[in-house]
Amino acid sequence: MNPKCIVSESVSLQIYAFLPRTRALGPYLRFALWVQGCLRNCPGCMTPDAQALDRGTVTDIEMLAEQVLSVREAEGITVSGGEPFLQARNLARLLDRIRKTRDMGVIVYTGFTLAELQEKIRAGKEDVRNLLDQTDLLIDGPYIRELDDGQSLRGASNQKVHELTERYKGAAEKYYGRPGRNAELHLLENEVFLAGIPGAESLSQWQRGKFISSIPTEEFPP
């Protein structure tokens, strides 16, 4: 499929990538979806390739819903990017379609603060309301490299974890902002994909292509 502009009337999402199974992006086993397109250009962004508005893959949301629902052991879905709220309308439709078929939890990472999103709702942005209504746990705010404290499941200390529903009650304290980072390497057909939120040094090595060669060989038995 050819990449298209985000401004589209089709019921589709412009996505950067997805992973059917990960344990590095929230509690329990999760389906992970990265949407394409973000206007912030945060220095140190973990997914710079997901920023361009005119890249990624345009994907029909019905196909995507079936893909998510086929992973029966997944407790929920984590949406990151890119900026999920740039595609709020169709992302909300996707999540609504999924949750009408199966009860799945939804975690969303956004560069907006919750206060900014609430301001958009007050200004009449119903798409923003619809996406927030589908969200159980929201991690908000842009990545600010100077505030990267190496704590779990969020990039920097300005990013707050909001329990918008009871589904993950207590998760903010139990899983987020704890010492240490967690990331996974997934071997895909044509590439090695990094999922999760690694430490800044690990990410820098990964982006310079030195991650694999930096693993001490003595950790592997002969």
Ligand code: SF4
């Ligand atoms: S908001 Fe997120 S995706 Fe967008 S530039 Fe910042 S870190 Fe990257």
